[in-house]
Amino acid sequence: MPQRLIKQKLAWFLKLTNPDNQEIASLADYLTSDGFCHGFSISYGSMLVIADKQAWWEAALIAIAVCPYKASALEEWITLPGADHNNAVQLKDIFTRVLNYIVYHQASDHPSVTPFQPKHLDQLNILTKFFEFLHEGKIYKIEQLKSIAGYFSIDSLEQSLNANTIAGNICLLQAPQHTICLAYKDNRWILYDPNYLHTSPYTIHRIFNTKRALAREIIQCLGSSIGITVAAFDHTKVIGFPEFEKLLKLNTAEFIQDYGLYAMAETAPELLPTVINSLVKNPSEDYRFAVAMMRSTPDGLNTLQMIALSSPSCLQQALQILARSDYGAACFAKALQQENSKNLLPLHTLALSDLDTVSLALEIASRTQEGIDAVTNSLCILTDTHCSAFFLLGYYASKTLPTILRIADQSNCGSISIAQALFLKSEKILGLEALAYIAPQCVMKAIQIAVKGQEGLAILISGMYSPQGKVSGIDIIKEYIPELQRDIEELIERRLRFFQSEGRAPKKRGFPLTFFKMIQSEDRDILPPSKACRRV
Incomplete structure (x- = not known):
C-alpha cells in the first residue's frame, strides 16, 4: 500500500500511546486527512544519500505497513537490514523514529503540525535553513541549492536531468500537490514515490537504466509541470542543469504553459526575471502567459500570487504583459477572484507590492466589470491573520x-x-479608524459609497452608533475629523429617510433604539451624538 497505509498506522500508534494528549490526537487526525509526500521524500533522500540507509529506511516503512493493529505487536523485536551493529529494536521504537522524520520533514504550516516543529519552518525553507542530519557523529547541512522548473515534455525532461548534479545529493521533484524523490547511484536512476506500494522492497522504489524511461515515469507520477530541487552537501561541487538552461532560452514559452509558470514561481523564482523579460519581447505568447497567470491549486495560491510573493521585482513586468491585451485583462480579473483555504486573496498579496505595481494592477482591473467586482469584493475579506485588503x-x-x-x-x-471594510478589525484597528488616520480626505467618499445601498447603510449605522469594543464609528470621526461629523450624520439621516420613503428602510435589529426614536422625530435636524464609550 502507498503512504496512506503508513499514515494510518502512525496515527493509530499515536492515539494508542498518547490517549489523553489533545495535540497528539490532532496530529493523528491530520496524518490521515492530508498527504505527507514531502516528508516521505526528504526522509527517503536523506537516508539514501547521506547515511546509506536506504535498505534500513525501506525495511522500517515496510515493517510499519504490515504491522497488525494490535498493541502487542509493538513490543516485538526486529532487526532491520543496515542497522547499527545489527542491533534488534522494538517495533514501537521504529514507529517513533519514522514518525519524527516524516512529520519534521513535511514542514507543514498546519496548526496540527506546528507544535512539533521550529517556528517559521515551511517547505520553502526547510532545506536552506532548518535541515540537519546527524550521522556517525557528523552533522550534515545543505551547502548549495539549485532549482529548475517548468512544463516538461518527455524529451525536454530527459535532456534536462543531469546525473553529475543529482548523484550524491538530495533531489526532490515537485508538482503543485505532490513530491517524489530522485537519486543517481551506481550508474542507475532510483525513483521513490510515496504513493508506490510500501509492502515490499521490490515495489517501494523503481530503478531505471535510461533517462527516457525515467522521464516517462516522472511525468506519469507528477504530470508535466515540475519543479526540480537539488540540495548539495559539498560547497565545492559544481551543480547545475546546463541543458535545461539552453532549452529554456530557445523556447521559453513552452516551459510556462499549464502549471509551468506556477512551478517556476514556487520552486525556482530565480528563473523568473529571465523568463518574463523574454516574454515581454514576445507579444505573440501573451495569450499563453495570461492563461498561465490564472493557474492555481485547490488549496493554494495562484501564479499571480506566487510571483508577487516569491519574486516581487518581476510582478510589474508580468502585469505589463497582461495589460497589452483585453484577454490579459480578462484573465487578470479571473485571477483576482480566485480563493484559497488560507483566505489570502490576490489583492491581499498585491497590496504588499510597490505603489507603481499596485496602481497598474488596479488600472488593469478597472477595465472589466469582473475586475471591478473582484477588487471590490476582496476589500472586506479578512486573511487568516485578520487583515482586510x-x-x-x-x-x-x-x-x-x-x-x-x-x-x-x-x-x-x-x-x-x-x-x-470600514467596520472590520485588522490588527485590532477598525477600517474606518485606519482610513481616518491615513487618508482622512477619503472618509466622506467611503461613507457616501457605503450609504448608497440599503444593506450598506444598515452596516454603517450599526457600526457608527453601536460600540465596537470601546469605540464607535462616531467616536472615530470626532477624534480624527470632527469637522465632518455633522455632514456625515446628515448624510446618514437623509439616506435612511430616503429608504423609509421607498418602503425599504433597514430593519431595526442591530441598531440602537435611541437612533430610531430620534430619526423619527420631526423636530430635530441632526442625529444625536453617540453614547458609545470613549477609547482609553
Missing part, C-alpha cells in the same frame, strides 16, 4: 485609496463591501 492597501499603498473607492463605486456590491 482594504486595510493592507491603506497601510502599504495609501495613495491608491481614491482609485480603490472609484472602483468600488462602480460595483453593485460597492456599498456593502465598503461598509463592511
